[in-house]
Amino acid sequence: MKNFYMQLALNEAWKYQFLTYPNPAVGCVILDKNEKILSISAHQKAGEAHAELNAIKEALKNLKSEFNFPKKADDLYHFILKNHQNLLKNATAFVTLEPCNHQGKTPPCAKLLAELGFKKVFISVKDENKIASGGAEFLQKQGIEVEFELLCKQGEKLLKPFLKWQKGSFKLFKLALSLNGSAYGKIVSSEESRTYAHQIRSVIDMLVVGGETIRKDRPLLDSRLVKAKAPHVCIMTRKSLESFDKNIPLFSVPKRQIFTQIPKEAKFLMFEGGENFLKNFKDEMDCFLIFQNSKLNTQNNVKISLELTPMYKGFLGSDTYGIYEL
Amino acid sequence: MKNFYMQLALNEAWKYQFLTYPNPAVGCVILDKNEKILSISAHQKAGEAHAELNAIKEALKNLKSEFNFPKKADDLYHFILKNHQNLLKNATAFVTLEPCNHQGKTPPCAKLLAELGFKKVFISVKDENKIASGGAEFLQKQGIEVEFELLCKQGEKLLKPFLKWQKGSFKLFKLALSLNGSAYGKIVSSEESRTYAHQIRSVIDMLVVGGETIRKDRPLLDSRLVKAKAPHVCIMTRKSLESFDKNIPLFSVPKRQIFTQIPKEAKFLMFEGGENFLKNFKDEMDCFLIFQNSKLNTQNNVKISLELTPMYKGFLGSDTYGIYEL
Missing domain, CATH: 3.40.430.10 (Dihydrofolate Reductase, subunit A)
Structure with missing residues (x-):
């Protein structure tokens, strides 16, 4: 089933292909500790939440509808860090691109996944961008299991426009x-x-x-x-x-x-x-x-x-x- | 998410549209008691297993890879009745057409779902065929929760060719x-x-x-x-x-x-x-x-x-x- 979940993340990301410019299109699927699907999300627009942050928000909303999330990505990130109640403890994430490890317009996604206690993160394509990369290594150091190159060819296709406009x-x-x-x-x-x-x-x-x-x-x-x-x-x-x-x-x-x-x-x-x-x-x-x-x-x-x-x-x-x- | 799972069942059924002639195209998705997806299957060919039987087989294989299932639909049905070990107790099924309640080329699917201890069955379209219908009523009498008309319009579209050649x-x-x-x-x-x-x-x-x-x-x-x-x-x-x-x-x-x-x-x-x-x-x-x-x-x-x-x-x-x- 792991290919199935990554394919869901890829398909969701393709819906926003080109619209995330200058950022890459990225999708994320989250399963709970029993492998129930909690969310299928994507990065939708530069300056807004990354795919992981969107997927975490949707997963938490799915588990507790009374959450009142702030809109701005930065506020959302910190709200979740403070209020997650360990609801995503031992969850699994499927991300089409390695989670970022740097403070850009939003704080690092790798840190968020670690703080929330994710058990495993599947990654389709490794991030070769020198500034944002290192997310997987960070996750592994925090004891999170990381599996690379799941549907890697499909993940690379999704990134092609980004790599072109970046270069x-x-x-x-x-x-x-x-x-x-x-x-x-x-x-x-x-x-x-x-x-x-x-x-x-x-x-x-x-x-x-x-x-x-x-x-x-x-x-x-x-x-x-x-x-x-x-x-x-x-x-x-x-x-x-x-x-x-x-x-x-x-x-x-x-x-x-x-x-x-x-x-x-x-x-x-x-x-x-x-x-x-x-x-x-x-x-x-x-x-x-x-x-x-x-x-x-x-x-x-x-x-x-x-x-x-x-x-x-x-x-x-x-x-x-x-x-x-x- | 219930629409999402029924849509998966519908999509799987469409892959075999026309190929099930003279039977209808039917899809079935099974979730375990924690709502993890166990199988996404369809009826593939007249004379072979119905969608529910195929999905139950795939779900059991997913849980215990050592099962050695017989090929013929009738044998498969009886093998599963005997050997299911309550592995699908409290599972949920999404079926695009009401499970059959009659002994045709294969025994009734409604009975199988009940014997295996399914908790809930979602149905897109009620079966209007006088011979095979009554499956939902049977399930309800066995204490199984039944929800009708989930993505009913999509379910009806899937059935159109069948209704045409039947009439x-x-x-x-x-x-x-x-x-x-x-x-x-x-x-x-x-x-x-x-x-x-x-x-x-x-x-x-x-x-x-x-x-x-x-x-x-x-x-x-x-x-x-x-x-x-x-x-x-x-x-x-x-x-x-x-x-x-x-x-x-x-x-x-x-x-x-x-x-x-x-x-x-x-x-x-x-x-x-x-x-x-x-x-x-x-x-x-x-x-x-x-x-x-x-x-x-x-x-x-x-x-x-x-x-x-x-x-x-x-x-x-x-x-x-x-x-x-x-």
């Missing part, structure tokens, strides 16, 4: 298709898919789009479905910025910067477009995010020779989506 | 697509997808194909990937059977009967074909099984106006597949 830049191509491969129509995807896309837009450094799409679709390109920060936009065009109709909605988004060349500081870029844009940029992409609805229609499909390898597939409303690499 | 006939259309919606190429789907399709072929009453496909593709249309019974074939053609080249491999499959009209006795029919065949028969289909690989290519897509509602989506190797209704 330089990460480029994601977003494509929305019908079940028979056409990209036409203004709203192709389910509301759940578009919400995920807007969440990604709210955390990226730059949204990259083609001049052709902008003239034709006159888009807004903001993050309205999650009421969050709209991304800066880089328009790939041979013409000047002045040549665009300034009434196209995207130009009126407050605090938005418009670029015509990708700035070097941009580390997480999402490319959005159709067939031509995909043809031009596919070879420099790190990942592809493809939403697909449940309708066949009579329109032409996107025609391009592209063999993708699935990293993860999931469902959003009536859509399927896949995160692929070349 | 008359069930028609399934199988389509294999690339990620951009083309149906061309001899091998479109992953080996895992083709294996599932061959498993379905081995249980159906009739495989229905178009004359055009047969002349062009010269297929074998057997169940070689699972080394099982090849289906009888009904060829939908305006021409006579004599007009086909008798060297087309499908005509040489031993024990195969060839029809040109669908016989009334055929209750489970699978239609296989491409765009034209789909256009001709889509309106009389009960379900659509669509496999989709992870490749985009430069070929034309299947063009047809068809809004589908997903009943289940899953993964087979690098393919996605969906089971849809109109």
